[in-house]
Amino acid sequence: MKKMFFLGLLIFTACNTPVSENTFSKENLIPWSIVGFDVNERTPEERIEMIQNLGYKQYGYGHRVRHIPTMAEEWKLAQEKGVEIHNVWLYINLSKDIPDALRAQSEAVFENLEKTGLHTQVWVGMDPNFFTNVSDKVAFEKAKAMIVYLSKRAKSLGCKIALYNHGGWYGNPKNQLEIISQFPKGEIGIIYNFHHAHEDLENFKENIQLMFPYLWCVNLNGMKKEGPKIITIGEGDLEKNMIQELIDLGYKGPWGILGHVKGGDPEIILEKNYKGLQKMFLN
DSSP states (O other), rough: OOHHHHHHHSSOOSSOOOOOOOTTTTGGGEEEETTTTOTOOOHHHHHHHHHHHHTOOOOOOOGGGGGGGGHHHHHHHHHHHHOEEEEEEEEEOEEEETTOOOOOHHHHHHHHHHHTOOOEEEEEEGGGGGGTTTOOHHHHHHHHHHHHHHHHOOOOHOOOOEEOOOOOHSHHHHHHHHHHHTTTTEEEEEEEGGGGOOOGGHHHEEEEEGGGEEEEEEEEEOTTHHHHHHOOOTSSSHHHHHHHHHHHHHTTOOOEEEOOOTTOOHHHHHHHHHHHHHHHHHH
């Protein structure tokens, strides 16, 4: 019954607020997952050229450890070329990262933010494995302590922290909202990812209503109840109504558009997702 009710919500949206051309314009879209999942391993110069050729003026920097040596170079080059680094990725493992003693790959993000003077959002994911056998109380205290520390570090550099749902306890919207409640309004935001939300689709409508005041970006993906995790936008059977629910609430963007397929070329994937999004809402 619960699944039937959820599907009914997605099929029959309440308002169907019209979608303007600006809603999904490239100025309102953030290419995401284009660094760590690039089968061509583009150089910073090649990546920025790709972004410009596709008509975007911003992207999210979702790196892996192998990209740290060229991180500052890429951020500086983007600034010189007039391309905004909208956000940078920080992946925390609470078994290895602790406040005041981040592992080298995490510390590198802050070192390079300071070196380049980049003022941006830091999207913080946390390894879900840490929370597997941990009580809610311990999970909350550990996650809160880390976010307090990261927020202070980011603020000192002119940046802000956003919580990124990446599965597990920390990826649960209600747990993220509990963490955010410990901070002044507007200090911490939420980045909501469709492709990390399959486990809680039945609560989607409730979750987005709760998260709405804190949503800084929604990363889009084609969605089917049973997956797979990554699908081109427009090839799923749930994403159109999920997006419409957000628009009906008054969410205007920005929206993240994925270049993420393991072993894929983000240039091709971004274009497929962009065209799928336009076809769903504007054709």
